[in-house]
Amino acid sequence: MKLNKAWLYLIPAILFLGVFMVYPLIDVFVYSFEEGYNSASGTFFGIGGYNYSYVLRDPYFLQALKNTFLLVIITVPLSTAIAILISVGLNSINTLRNFLRSLYFLPYVTNTLAVGLVFMILFKKTPYSDGLINLLLGIFNAGPVDFMEGPYWAKMMVLCIYTIWVVMPFKILILTSALASVPESCYNAARVDGTGKWRIFTKITLPMISPTVFYLVITGFIGAFKCYSDAVALFGTNLNAAGMNTIVGYIYDMLYSDGGGYPSYASAAAIILFVIVLTVTVINLLVSKKHVHYN
Numbered sequence: 001m002k003l004n005k006a007w008l009y010l011i012p013a014i015l016f017l018g019v020f021m022v023y024p025l026i027d028v029f030v031y032s033f034e035e036g037y038n039s040a041s042g043t044f045f046g047i048g049g050y051n052y053s054y055v056l057r058d059p060y061f062l063q064a065l066k067n068t069f070l071l072v073i074i075t076v077p078l079s080t081a082i083a084i085l086i087s088v089g090l091n092s093i094n095t096l097r098n099f100l101r102s103l104y105f106l107p108y109v110t111n112t113l114a115v116g117l118v119f120m121i122l123f124k125k126t127p128y129s130d131g132l133i134n135l136l137l138g139i140f141n142a143g144p145v146d147f148m149e150g151p152y153w154a155k156m157m158v159l160c161i162y163t164i165w166v167v168m169p170f171k172i173l174i175l176t177s178a179l180a181s182v183p184e185s186c187y188n189a190a191r192v193d194g195t196g197k198w199r200i201f202t203k204i205t206l207p208m209i210s211p212t213v214f215y216l217v218i219t220g221f222i223g224a225f226k227c228y229s230d231a232v233a234l235f236g237t238n239l240n241a242a243g244m245n246t247i248v249g250y251i252y253d254m255l256y257s258d259g260g261g262y263p264s265y266a267s268a269a270a271i272i273l274f275v276i277v278l279t280v281t282v283i284n285l286l287v288s289k290k291h292v293h294y295n
Contacts, residue, residue: 116233
């Protein structure tokens with residue numbers, strides 16, 4: 001009877017996941033093998049792996065793949081490390097702690113496009129100004145650099161800084177909560193033994209909050225792989241022309257842009273993204289078994 005009651009409670013969630021997650025995933029997987037699929041007529045002329053072959057040879061997809069991987073590799077470790085340092089700093093002060101937490105959380109509740117406009121003011125060159133960052137570089141006799149329309153490395157740097165800025169508040173909020181749950185008795189015992197601050201941090205603080213750090217790393221990887229709105233906020237909707245498209249942007253372009261209307265190609269790209277995210281997540285889970293300590 002208890003088992004039946006438990007399943008009764010689970011039915012709404014199972015139905016929701018089945019209708020909105022499992023079925024669409026299966027549907028996309030099927031579309032990815034239907035060659036020349038026409039969404040209007042619902043017809044296709046063959047079944048095979050051509051869609052995957054096309055996508056993996058498409059220079060726009062390869063550029064999007066490169067951009068996405070660079071974004072993931074750079075922003076996830078950096079944002080997590082910076083968030084840990086800021087959270088530890090906030091946790092160690094008493095005066096204005098709540099005010100500073102609120103201040104750091106402001107970017108999270110600010111509209112993405114509004115933050116993008118601020119970054120454009122900071123980095124974009126105009127007929128009237130080289131941008132605030134270039135003005136600061138001029139103090140050191142460097143630049144000016146066209147961050148928004150110039151070299152690839154400059155545009156990627158702006159995108160990485162923007163992404164780190166956007167995700168930082170959420171990570172700080174979660175980490176400060178995790179740090180607050182660390183028993184003060186552990187720190188007191190370490191101080192009695194004369195343990196230094198760095199050793200306390202590496203041997204007590206990090207192990208105690210490692211499940212939270214692992215959660216942020218996993219969600220950070222998934223979020224970075226799905227990045228699209230950040231790039232649009234900075235470089236507009238024509239990301240291929242700017243050379244700053246992402247995998248999600250490529251999928252959207254294949255479906256809805258002016259040159260879109262190719263659901264089979266978009267489905268193949270979506271499955272490739274799914275496999276990449278799944279692989280990275282599994283690797284993180286395997287690594288976590290040695291480095292994450294659950295209390």
